[in-house]
Amino acid sequence: MAMPVPGLEDGTSEDPNDREGATVEETFELFSAQAPKGWRVELIDGEIYVVPPAKGPHEKIVTELVEQVIARRTDKELRNSTGIGLHLPGGNGTLRVIPDLVVAPRDSFDAPREWHAPDPVLLVAEVASPSTASRDRVLKIRAYARAGIPVYLLIDREADEVVVCSEPVGDDYTHKSLHKLGAEVPLPAPLGFSLDTAAF
Structure with a gap:
């Protein structure tokens, strides 16, 4: 709302x-x-x-997610960013969003601006809460796919599941895999490792 x-x-x-x-x-x-x-x-x-x-449980998940990406990424040039604003194309004007986590190559956001183009972004992640779940599940899937972001990771505490969206085409992702929260969740390239969601 x-x-x-x-x-x-x-x-x-x-x-x-x-x-x-x-x-x-x-x-x-x-x-x-x-x-x-x-x-x-x-x-x-x-x-x-x-x-x-964000409240404590939300931040705990984001922190754990960041630490796992750092420890398990195969490409050591990738960097995590939290609080980065993205300027995305939209069906109804431009969109401006601040994902919980953005993974992109080193130096992707060096320019001193508030809103960045999504071109270098390889993965965005959102940790859904009751107040943001409807946007994270629908509106942001469309927005991130439309921007061509390769992977969208949705950690949905309310639904007790993790959704990995990949292969964006138009305003949707052609591949979506659902996993029970607590499971090992395989992430596609360029991350290429399994996320241990038991820690969430």
């Missing part, structure tokens, strides 16, 4: 898409600039989403 950023100077509590005279992109920029530290503001298919700072 679209939500206003708490703590805006004018104290607004209205839907950000209804701000008089402002485009969605302008409103998004305003919210991004004024969001409290730790909050994520994303623009997906013309809607602005505001996500509060």
Whole structure:
């Protein structure tokens, strides 16, 4: 659901898409600039989403995921990034998202900009929570596939499963494998290792 950023100077509590005279992109920029530290503001298919700072269980999974990628990756030039903003093509204007994890070659995000092109990205991962699950399961699959990101890893705690999406074509992935949370989950190249989700 679209939500206003708490703590805006004018104290607004209205839907950000209804701000008089402002485009969605302008409103998004305003919210991004004024969001409290730790909050994520994303623009997906013309809607602005505001996500509060992650809670402990979410961060535990992201940390474990990062550590496993570092320890098990076959290509030692790959790097993990958290908090990186991606500027994606969209069916309804551009999208701006901040995945829980981005894996890309070293130096891919050296440019001092807030939003980066997805071209070097090899894998994005999202850890779904009750407030983000519907977007992670549907909207972000379309967005990441449309951007040509080779692998989308969805760790869905609510559904108790891990989904590995690969081989993007159009606005979907042609290959999706579902695994029970707690299982060994094989990741396709260029990661090329099994993720131990028992630690999640």
